[in-house]
Amino acid sequence: MKGNIGAGRFDKGRMNDEDSSIDKLAYSNTLHGQANGKFAYYTADAGFNFLRGSTYKLGAFVGWTYYGQKSDSIGCVQIASPFFPCQVPMQPLITGRQESDWNAPRIGLYAETMLLERWRVSADVAYLPWTDFRGRDDHLLRPRPTFYDQRGQGGGGVQVEGALSYFFNKNFGIGIGARYWAMWTKNNSSVTYNCICDDVGNIVKQPALAKYSMERWGTFIELSYRFD
Template sequence: MLSERWRLNTDVAYLSWTDFKGRDHHLLRDETTFDEQRGNGGGGVQVEGVLSYFFTKNFSVGVGGRYWSMWTKKRGDSLCSSSGCVGDPAIFAKYSMERWGTFFQASYKFD
């Protein structure tokens, strides 16, 4: 606790392995195509922090922020369907994702 009424909480998580499976849609082309994409073996991290104010010992409100990132190694593959991609070489790529945001929360602790 920062003081009797203020509290700062933080959480950090590490992902030691990730697996990604996605589908790339090309719906506005003359011939609709779907590309299946996969990647794995990467990692990730999530960091979260919340600053809370206690109105009473049981009721608090808080504001926080969260950052989340995941990635794969550069050895993914891509498979085509509905477009005749047979014989095309696999497309090796690194996939990654980042998200962040803020949130508000209220908490009540029952005795």
């Protein structure tokens, strides 16, 4: 059995909001800053070692992964199409909000080897044969409450990570590593435009097709404990 869990925050970044076929408009692109961002993730795996020695292991596993992220869009600069200007400069004004949640099964290989007595190098590579995506895109600049429900399944993904760890004793260690995660849905996923466009509170819904994808890479610090 193996698993990890993590969380973090971010207050910097840039986000492009691209739209097409809006009120007969072919294409629109706006640039926003990002703030109040937070993310959380976990993986949980079960597997077996088919090669094992005194200083190395090589095994296979199956498991599950989750990644969720929320952030606010700050300011707005229109960089394509003059017909729908943002009319808001890049300043600390919240103009939108994005929530994204990814779930997927994973199948992969794991390897580790001990260097000297207390140092360990480990790596795992996982293939995601299917993904489930749920998202919501709120547009806060518009005169009426407007949001997009985003749904996607199918697709696939890949997760790769490696770490160098130091063990204070045979069970407890600390390590530093790097990872790359990518997930995507199939092409005919859906997005639904929702607008409370009257004073009565009726919601106008306009479904359409979409495709979603995410990439994340970076470094991490981890604490590990091995059960005998």
